[in-house]
Structure formats: C-alpha cells, structure tokens
Amino acid sequence: MRLALFGAVVLAAAVVKLPTGRADLAAGRKLYENQCALCHGQTGEGGRGPVLTKPRLARAADDAALVRVIEHGISGTEMPGAHSMSERDIRQTAAYVRTLGRVAIKPVPGNAARGAELYRTKGGCAGCHDAGFTAPALQGVGSRRSAVYLREALLTPESAVPDGYLLVTAVPRSGGNVTGVRVNEDSFSIQVRDASGKVHSYWKSELAELRKQRGVSPMPSYRGTFSEDELTDVVAYLASLKDSE
Ligand code: HEC
Ligand code: HEC
Structure with a gap:
C-alpha cells in the first residue's frame, strides 16, 4: 500500500525513477531486443527508427518522457505504443535504453x-x-x-x-488509368494523388480494377x-x- 501511494506521488511530480539493478537491466535488454531492436537496431544503432545511442533523446528528454514514449508511442509516427508490456516491463526497458545512451556520439561522416x-x-x-x-x-x-x-x-x-505510403493504379471502367499515391480510402471510395498533385476521387463501384503496389517505390x-x-x-x-x- 505504501509503495503504491509512493508511486502515485512520484507520478504526480512527473519524476520517474528507473530501476538500476543488474537483473532489471538484463530483463530490459531482453525486452528491448524482442520489441524494439527491429526498428532501433540490436544495440540502438538505429534503422527504421532513430539512433538511441546518444546522450540526449529529443522526444524523451527525461525519464518520465521516455516511459511515456514507450508506453504510448508517438502519435502520427511509426513509433508504436507498447500494448503487451506491463508497467514494470516498460521501466526495465527504459532503464536499458538509458544505458545505450551512455556513449560518445559518433558524427555521421560526409559533407x-x-x-x-x-x-x-x-x-x-x-x-x-x-x-x-x-x-x-x-x-x-x-x-x-x-x-x-x-x-x-x-x-x-x-x-x-x-508506413501508410501506398502506390495505387485506379482503372475506371470509363477508361483513363491514374497511378499515384493513396490519399484516403474507405469501403466505398478511394482518393489518389497523381504526380502533378491533382487528387482523383473514385467510387469503387466505378472501377474495373484497383491495383495496390505494396513495397513498390x-x-x-x-x-x-x-x-x-x-x-x-x-x-x-x-x-x-x-x-x-
Ligand atoms: C515499428 C518500428 C518501431 C518500433 C517497434 C519501436 N520504435 Fe521507437 N521509434 C520509431 C520511430 C520511427 C521513431 C521516430 C518517431 C518520430 O519522431 O518521427 C521512434 C522514436 C523512439 C524514441 C524517441 C527517440 C528520440 O530521439 O527522441 C524512443 C525513445 C523510442 N522510439 C524507443 C523505443 C523503444 C524502447 C521501443 C520498444 C519498446 C521502440 N521504440 C519500438 C520506430 C519504432
Ligand atoms: C521520382 C521521384 C523521386 C525522386 C527523384 C527521389 N525520391 Fe525519394 N522518395 C520518393 C518516394 C515516392 C518515396 C516514398 C516511397 C519510398 O520510400 O520508396 C521516397 C522516399 C525517400 C526516403 C525515405 C523517407 C522515409 O521517411 O522513409 C528518402 C530518405 C528519400 N526518398 C530521399 C531521396 C533523395 C536524397 C533523393 C535524391 C538523391 C530522392 N529521394 C529522389 C520519390 C522520389
């Protein structure tokens, strides 16, 4: 009970204390490798997601923000929320992410x-x-x-x-194919923006064919x-x- 109360007070002050024990960090590492490495790299070197091996993370400046980012993701981006992680998992993962940050920054080479x-x-x-x-x-x-x-x-x-980027070709029964990027789609209609910026809107019932080119650029x-x-x-x-x- 006292612990729970303490937790509530700590949260209210928006100060989060991350675990530092060796077992917690080992658990955090495992969670990271299972859930985060896919995008952020096996050792935080980055990939689809940004590099985490740097001392300051823009979206996670303090530990409270880091926990929030892991729990809820970053809306409007490919950073997902952690739906299957407990509060403890999240804190262990956050603690491990902080250890990744304790390195010298390597500048990206080139001019x-x-x-x-x-x-x-x-x-x-x-x-x-x-x-x-x-x-x-x-x-x-x-x-x-x-x-x-x-x-x-x-x-x-x-x-x-x-994510979310999809090249489509709409083939209306009346002729005049349009290839472009899907702007919007629901069960009945689709909007496609062509290379000149013009948006074409179709009822699906008007289309002879709708080709979606996943993974095509x-x-x-x-x-x-x-x-x-x-x-x-x-x-x-x-x-x-x-x-x-
Ligand atoms: C599907 C890919 C993906 C997964 C899985 C993923 N992330 Fe991310 N993450 C991203 C992307 C993309 C961003 C950048 C979002 C933006 O700012 O546009 C991001 C941003 C972040 C940031 C903010 C970085 C900064 O520089 O401020 C942190 C911290 C982070 N992720 C941690 C995690 C952790 C921890 C996990 C695992 C629990 C995880 N991410 C899982 C893609 C992912
Ligand atoms: C013919 C149009 C075209 C040209 C020319 C082009 N791009 Fe792209 N680029 C795209 C499209 C469409 C996408 C989205 C699909 C994809 O990722 O392949 C994209 C995606 C990207 C991405 C990935 C963005 C992300 O957030 O995942 C980067 C980076 C990029 N382009 C950089 C460049 C650079 C640098 C050049 C010039 C050297 C260039 N592009 C030339 C059309 C173009």
Whole structure:
C-alpha cells in the first residue's frame, strides 16, 4: 500500500525513477531486443527508427518522457505504443535504453553542404520531394531515421517505404488509368494523388480494377548514379535535417 501511494506521488511530480539493478537491466535488454531492436537496431544503432545511442533523446528528454514514449508511442509516427508490456516491463526497458545512451556520439561522416548541393542538382531529389506531391516530405527525416536506413533508402528505395505510403493504379471502367499515391480510402471510395498533385476521387463501384503496389517505390535507386563519396555526402545532408525542437 505504501509503495503504491509512493508511486502515485512520484507520478504526480512527473519524476520517474528507473530501476538500476543488474537483473532489471538484463530483463530490459531482453525486452528491448524482442520489441524494439527491429526498428532501433540490436544495440540502438538505429534503422527504421532513430539512433538511441546518444546522450540526449529529443522526444524523451527525461525519464518520465521516455516511459511515456514507450508506453504510448508517438502519435502520427511509426513509433508504436507498447500494448503487451506491463508497467514494470516498460521501466526495465527504459532503464536499458538509458544505458545505450551512455556513449560518445559518433558524427555521421560526409559533407552535408555538398550533399545538399547534390540533392538539388545531380540527384534531382527536389523535383519529387519538394515540388512533387507523390513523395513524402523529408523535413525532420534525420530525427526519424538512422544514417544506415537513409543510405538504404537511396540504394534500395523499396526497402524503405514509410508506413501508410501506398502506390495505387485506379482503372475506371470509363477508361483513363491514374497511378499515384493513396490519399484516403474507405469501403466505398478511394482518393489518389497523381504526380502533378491533382487528387482523383473514385467510387469503387466505378472501377474495373484497383491495383495496390505494396513495397513498390517510384523513387529510382541511386546505386551507380552517385559515387561512394557522393552517397556519403547526401546521407550526411539527410541526417542533418532534424526536427526543430
Ligand atoms: C515499428 C518500428 C518501431 C518500433 C517497434 C519501436 N520504435 Fe521507437 N521509434 C520509431 C520511430 C520511427 C521513431 C521516430 C518517431 C518520430 O519522431 O518521427 C521512434 C522514436 C523512439 C524514441 C524517441 C527517440 C528520440 O530521439 O527522441 C524512443 C525513445 C523510442 N522510439 C524507443 C523505443 C523503444 C524502447 C521501443 C520498444 C519498446 C521502440 N521504440 C519500438 C520506430 C519504432
Ligand atoms: C521520382 C521521384 C523521386 C525522386 C527523384 C527521389 N525520391 Fe525519394 N522518395 C520518393 C518516394 C515516392 C518515396 C516514398 C516511397 C519510398 O520510400 O520508396 C521516397 C522516399 C525517400 C526516403 C525515405 C523517407 C522515409 O521517411 O522513409 C528518402 C530518405 C528519400 N526518398 C530521399 C531521396 C533523395 C536524397 C533523393 C535524391 C538523391 C530522392 N529521394 C529522389 C520519390 C522520389
């Protein structure tokens, strides 16, 4: 009883005390490897999710925020909430995540300014990502993704398709196929945005066919287009695109 009360008071003050015992950290590590490593890397090196091996995490500045992020996820992003974890599991995992942060920060190699130049010129990236309508915005991509993921996105675009992104081809009975990105879909209708930014809306009953190209990307691979050095510079540029805090 006293413990529960103590817990409530601690929560009210928004100060969370994470366990430090060896057994707790070992349990936290196991939980991390099972539930988080898929996206954040086996040792926090990042992947689909951001690098966790750094002393300050923007979305989890203190332990209370870290526990909240693990419990509820970050809405509107691919960071899921931990539905199957107990309160204790969450704290053990958080404690382990903090141990990952106790390392020297390794800067992403490469020349970000040259990467920005390549982005505008040789890469032709802006045509899709800044002006176009079918590519996701890259603001803050350096906060969301690791350098390893960003490099992979350039070499093998179909390996790095963000959740929710789906390329579709709608074939109306009346003719005139439209290929673009799904904006919205329910049981009866679908909206598709084409490369010029125009949104087409269809009743499904009007369509002869609706092709969904899961895991397909209209983005070209830059393998062979960029030299190894250029690739490193573009990744450095992307990694520098942080969320403003
Ligand atoms: C499906 C992939 C995925 C899984 C599984 C996942 N995460 Fe995440 N996580 C993300 C992404 C993507 C972000 C970045 C969200 C954003 O800010 O856009 C993120 C963000 C975070 C952040 C904030 C990082 C920062 O720099 O502020 C923490 C901390 C975190 N995750 C911890 C965890 C832990 C611990 C687990 C396991 C319980 C976990 N994540 C499971 C994808 C994932
Ligand atoms: C023909 C249009 C097109 C061009 C050109 C293009 N992209 Fe993309 N890019 C896309 C689309 C569409 C996606 C989403 C599907 C996917 O991830 O493959 C994407 C995804 C990405 C992602 C992954 C985003 C995430 O959050 O997962 C990155 C990073 C990226 N592009 C960077 C670049 C860079 C850098 C260049 C230039 C060197 C470039 N793109 C050129 C269309 C394009």
